[in-house]
Amino acid sequence: MKKTNTRRPQGLPTKDELVRFLRDAGEAEKSDIARAFGLKGQERRQLRDMLRELEGEGKLGKRGRKGFSEAGALPPAGVADVVERDADGDLYVRLVKAGSDAPLARLAPDRNEKAAGAPGLGDRLLVRFERVGDAVEARLIKKLGQSAHxxxxxxxxxxxxxxxxxxxxxxxxxxxxxxxxxxxxxxxxxxxxxxxxxxxxxxxxxxxxxxxxxxxxxxQPRAASLIAVHSHGLPTGFSEAAEAEAAAAQPPTLKGREDLRKIPLITIDPADARDHDDAVYAEPDDDPKNKGGWIVWVAIADVAAYVRVGSALDREAKDKGNSTYFPDRVEPMLPHALSSNLCSLREGEDRACLAVRMVFDKQGKKTGHTFVRGLMRSAAKVSYEQAQAAIDGQPDDTTGPILDPILKPLWAAYRTMLVGRERRSPLAIETLERKIKLNEAGEVVSIEPRRSLEAHRLIEEMMIQANVSAAETLEQKKSPLIYRVHDAPSQEKIFNLADFLGTIGLRWNKGEPPKTARFNELLDQTRDGPHGDIVNEVVLRTQMQAIYSPDNVGHFGLNLDRYAHFTSPIRRYADLIVHRGLIRALGLGSDGLTDKEISQLEAISEHIVMTERRSMAAERDANDRYVAAFLADRTGAMFTGRITGVTRFGLFVRLDETGADGLVPVRDLGDEFFIHDDRAHALVGQRTGKRWTLGRMVDVRLLEATPITGGLLFEMISEPAPADPNAPRPRLGVRDRAGPPRGKHRPGGPKPGKAGAKKGKRR
CATH class of the missing domain: 2.40.50.700 (OB fold (Dihydrolipoamide Acetyltransferase, E2P))
Incomplete structure (x- = not known):
């Protein structure tokens, strides 16, 4: 625990003062105690006697390497197991070495960008203990894996x-x-x-x-998501009280709302979407002072009207933090009676909403906005593919009637907004997502790239502007809020990027402050060249992770000074908090943000960062297991892929066909030792200088696919690249050395055993 710097009165302390000192200090040797109280000679002997008496009374813990501590006190740091979860979703840990009698400590939600996934019940962690008031909290240092507890x-x-x-x-x-x-x-x-x-x-x-x-x-075909739910400690289902509250919810009326039903808002979502929490509409601005400008409406489901502070629904939504999506199921943040019914903006049905009317000039700059609490009625429900096909000249029975009055104005407004977006220059990293398709039995039938359509980008930009409007309004009203923040890359990451670019003949000034426009210039410069994919990957790894926080540092990736999540309150608790903030700040009802919530915004932010990481880890693990199951009967087949990770113990390869990631152990890369050159993201042969580099296309053979763990093990078919005569040969350090196992590639040597299928971390 952190040691206190509080100045103490000099002289022999009382027993209570001594115990309080040790409580603040965590642990202290006798000499430290004597020095703190200014004790000398006879007083030091009296202190020794007092310590013995307190030990005999059971008020002091056993002497350790650092001396004395209060009975039951926790060390500054230690290995602990996650053993409990309370009704609010908080996790509690117990120090491993202290046994079952050790006190429990609340695990503070982790905001460390480098944390390896969100902790769950049964995990073993390295934690730091800190005193917070009269309680002790544990803060995650490192996740060590699953506990044997x-x-x-x-x-x-x-x-x-x-x-x-x-x-x-x-x-x-x-x-x-x-x-x-x-x-x-x-x-x-x-x-x-x-x-x-x-x-x-x-x-x-x-x-x-x-x-x-x-x-x-x-x-079972659906075992992958079942394992992910349990292994990450995801809260599932809802209590009877929460279900009863959802079932008792009533359809909205106009009381306290503005009638927006004449505005033909429409929802544009994935074809298989079960809930619809946002609707959009655009029309030319008829203000003569804004010629060529546009009015854009974004209406969001008014979840705050149904999920009241302190209710069972609110407690369980906060516990979950967000919905979690698996290929075969969704673990929703809210019961289906709300998420798929009263809070879903269904076509032709009256729904409560919180809407923002935004004004853009002909240069795509937002010149103003207004929030209203309204009653809307969706004019149509269309998928991204339907909307895009209609704009591309292939309308269907649903999109035909709305093509001219609704869809074309939406696209015209978006293309105007795009001028402002391009001027802002948000980070333009390219990522390829894949969709796992299952049959009715829950078996994987295909893994396909997700198509990126202009319709996706239209909705994304309109949601971004609505989120910006929410943050601006709350700031203008001096109302506390939870921001979605994305910090600029650290100096260390920028230095690493510059070092890497130097290995492929590109220059980056280390003293230059990071800017999205500079990153985009680099991406544009290399996109069509031989290093395009590796530069894209390294730039992605240079970025920090976005988090929730009541303290605003801006959003680097979107190049925005202020940003908050407002547009998905059905599936994100952060958005519900922002809705309540707007309701309170604008006087739109009595169900706004409470004083108690305002006092807890930092804790709420930390909690929902944890739940977001937990869901991401669970979704990733489930996808890995589904992919491994899909490939299990293709053992021995050859695949083309790209090296996406270079480590001392091997190469991680991502297959082009499925996006699956697997390991090629270093022992299978040749008959020499390899040096890990982290500056160049390469493994370099110590003898020949031959190289395996990040981003390179390779051919591999699938050796093992383990569905229960999601692990894939590959054998390298391609040959390493020739030595680079211009590249300095990296020096061999203890942590850099890699190579084949004993006996590998030696005449008469034993055959290599199979390695456990491991997989690289994805950001």
């Missing part, structure tokens, strides 16, 4: 024993289950179970365990 795994039966093998690729602990318990629970090979450590573990071999719950089967 509680483990999600698969039953593996053999003639000799029954094991629980973890589904987490990072976990190393295997639990041994007794035959008696296996019979009582009718455990079968392939059962997915939640288990915990039982009794004292042996020094070697598997640890004894007991089954807490059988959660499914590994051969």
């Amino acid at each position: 509680r483990i999600l795994g698969v039953i593996r039966k053999s003639k000799r024993e029954i094991r629980v093998e973890p589904v987490d690729r990072k976990a190393k602990d295997v639990l041994l289950i007794s035959e008696h318990e296996a019979r009582d629970r009718d455990l079968k090979d392939g059962d997915i179970v939640l288990a915990e450590l039982a009794g004292r573990p042996t020094r070697y071999g598997p640890k004894p365990g007991r089954i807490l719950e059988v959660v499914g089967r590994e051969d």
Whole structure:
């Protein structure tokens, strides 16, 4: 825990003063205590006696390397297991070495950009303990993997024993289950179970365990999302109280609302969308002072009207933080009675909304905006593909009647807004997303690239401008809010980028402040050349991660001074907070942001950052498992891919066909040692100088696909690139050395064993 710098009175302390000192200090040696109180000679001997008495009274902990601490006190840092979750969704950890009698500490939500995913129940963490008032909080330093205290795994039966093998690729602990318990629970090979450590573990071999719950089967088509939900501790379902509140919700009326039903707002969403939380409309501005300008309406579902502060719905929405999306299911933030009904802007039905009317000039600059709390009626529900096809000259029965009066004005307004966007120059990194398609049985039938349409960009830009308007209004009203912030790249990341660009003959001034326009210039310069993909990848890795915060640092990626999430309150708690802020600031009702919420904005921000990371990690893990299941019957097949990660232990390759990521172990890359040149993102042969570099296209063979963990293992087919005569040969350090295992590529040497399929981190 952090040590206090509070000045203390000199002289021998009382016992209570001594305990308070140790509570603040965390741990202290006798000499430190004596120095703090200015004790000398006889007073030091009296201090020694006092410490012995306090130990005898049980008020001091056992002496450690650093001396004395208050009984039950936690060290400044340590390894802890996540063992509990309270009704508010807060996680609690217990120090591993202290056993079951150790006090619990609340885990403060993590805002560390480098944290490896959001923690969940059963995770083992390295944490720092800090005193906050009278309580102690744990702050994440590093996620160490899944704890043996509680483990999600698969039953593996053999003639000799029954094991629980973890589904987490990072976990190393295997639990041994007794035959008696296996019979009582009718455990079968392939059962997915939640288990915990039982009794004292042996020094070697598997640890004894007991089954807490059988959660499914590994051969079920939908096992991937089931495992992700449990392994990341995602809250699922809703309490009876929350369901009852949702069921009791009534359709909206005009009371306290402006009638917007004559405005032909429409929803444009994915074809398979179940909820529709935003609608748009555009028309030319008839103000003669704004010739060539446009009026753009963005209406958002008024979730705040149904999810009231302090209700069961509110508590559980906050606990979840956001909806989580898997290929086969959605874990919604709100019950379906709201998310798919009263809060969904259904075609032809009256719906409560919070809408913003924005005015743009002919140069695409927003010159003003107004928020209203209204009652709307969607004029049409169309998909992105339908809207795009209509604009491209292929309208259907739905889009034909609205093409001229609604769709064409929307596109004309967007193209005007695009002038302003291009002048702003947001970061133009290219990313390729893929959609996993399942059949009715839940089996993967295809993995296809998501098409990027102009219709997507139209909705994106209109939502961005609505989000900016929300932040501007709340700032103008001096109302606290939760911003969506994206910090500029750190100096360290910029230096690393400059070093890398130097290895491919490109220049970047390290003293130049990072600007999106400069990044875009680099991307445009290299996009069509041999280094386009690798530069795009490295620029992406140079960026920080966006978070929620009550403190505004702007949004670097969008190149905006202020930005808040307003447009998706059905699926993001941050947006609901912003809605409540607008309602309070503009006097639009009695259900706005409360004083208590305002006092908790920092804690709420930290919590929803954690839930967002948790959902992202769960979604990524589920997708990895679905992809591994899809490729499992193609073992031995050859694929083309791109090197997306270079490490000391191997290369990560992303397949062109499916976007799947897998590992080529360094031992399979040739008959020499390789040096990891992190500056050039390359593995360089120590003897020949041959190179494996980030971004290079390669051919690989699939060796292993493990659906239960999502791991893929590849064999490299391509040859390394020749040595670069102009590149300096990197020096070999202890952390840089890589190479084949003992015996590999030596005459008569043993064949290499199979490596565990690992996978690179994605940002």
